[in-house]
Amino acid sequence: MHIDLLRSGSKPLPQQISDTLAQRITSGLLQPGFRLPSVRGLAATLKVSQVTVSKAYADLEKKGHLICSQGKGCFVAEHEQSGPGNGADWRDGYDDYLPRAQLWRNFGYSEVKYPFHLAAIHEELLPLGPISTTMAALVTGQPELMASYGNFQGDPELREIMRRHLQLRGIHLATSDLMITSGTQQGIDLVARTFVGPGDTVYLEAPSYTGAIDVFAGRGAEMIFVPMDHEGMRVDVLTRQCDARPPKLIYTNPTFQNPSGVTMSMARRQRLLELARSYRCLIVEDDPFSDLYFRTPPPSPIKSMDEDGHVVYMKSFSKVIAPGCRIACVAAEGNILSRLIAAKSASDLGSPLLTQGAVLPFIARRYEDYARTLRAALRRRMEKAARLLKQYAPPGVTWVLPEGGLNLWLQLPSASGIERLRELAEEEGISFLPGDVCYAGDLPSRFIRLCYSQMTEADMERGLKLFLILLDKHLRSLNQ
The missing domain is CATH 3.90.1150.10 (Aspartate Aminotransferase, domain 1)
Structure with a gap:
């Protein structure tokens, strides 16, 4: 069983093991009845002492995640504490590198009313009607789109439309500074796979978006959560934390934050950008909701003030117009973007031309009126x-x-x-x-x-x- 341990981290090793296994259990990766490795076996695999593993298992048992029996082993507890199973399937013992999967688990409600x-x-x-009409016309009129790989960076015409969209929101970039992704979830994953490795420090708001936590956990990052108030992330607290552990990356969802709904003030946005400059780190600004304001527009994006390329800005369009099309825009400059494009090429060989073409005319001509409605x-x-x-x-x-x-x-x-x-x-x-x-x-x-x-x-x-x-x-x- 693979677990990334940060041996120089601030969290004790037994707690790291306990937390990782608890997340695998609560997110459904380890099913009730699954038999965990023996204390001796897991200690040998992780190259830690048996006392370390024993402490982790004891903590999990105390929290109700495990049922341990002398001579039989430790098993993932049933929800109703009904006892252990036999864990006989070979696939149960096949190692993976997923520390948690809460996003997957929380999509599993297909039957609820x-x-x-x-x-x-x-x-x-x-606006599914106009988008589906455009897609149908593309399928019949340009079927060759389904036989072609797209530009790794995304359709140039769609990127130009998105450049104009961002310009209206204070972000002034060239078309060449934008990349199309399959939703912002792919954008977050690409940034993490490109720039975050085991032990790197990633700061997030507390609470934060479940999908981002899953991604950074999967990279073995040391995630540190920064409390929030009515103005968003407490940048004063973040500054003190950065003095102890300098950031590799700061992830923020500053506008109508998911899940809290809080919007970061302009003063905090400016201070966060100053902090990124001083520590020479990246900010990932995840912005799916800024067009969905009820009374007055929110503060300008952090990216609108970024002169040195510290902010990777992500704008979801599929969230607002057609989730099934999976279209988002990632904005970054220089070799930050070029490395993300390289990572994307290895990930999917380019976003589908058909879905890019389907949303293009709607975003170009009808999006602003639609957003008001x-x-x-x-x-x-x-x-x-x-x-x-x-x-x-x-x-x-x-x-x-x-x-x-x-x-x-x-x-x-x-x-x-x-x-x-x-x-x-x-x-x-x-x-x-x-x-x-x-x-x-x-x-x-x-x-x-x-x-x-x-x-x-x-x-x-x-x-x-x-x-x-x-x-x-x-x-x-x-x-x-």
């Missing part, structure tokens, strides 16, 4: 959700209404009972995102994320009311 867990926009709000629709949903929260949320549950984006971030009175709440909600056809997946450790979180844009307006209202009534009943049961 009220999917509040997924930060997405309902199909009735998306979408903002109004999302604001209506958010305000209806706010009224339901005010009317039905139990005592002790708090939230701050976002000024844009797709999500509500609720703080519950306690972290206890959230897994049981999740089970009860699923029985009613409701899903939500538990906040603990938005951190890298194994600590329970008092937060949950609810997305108000993934359903029809009527379903959102029915589902949220049902969930809040269920939440009230659940919290009352905990206090009895």
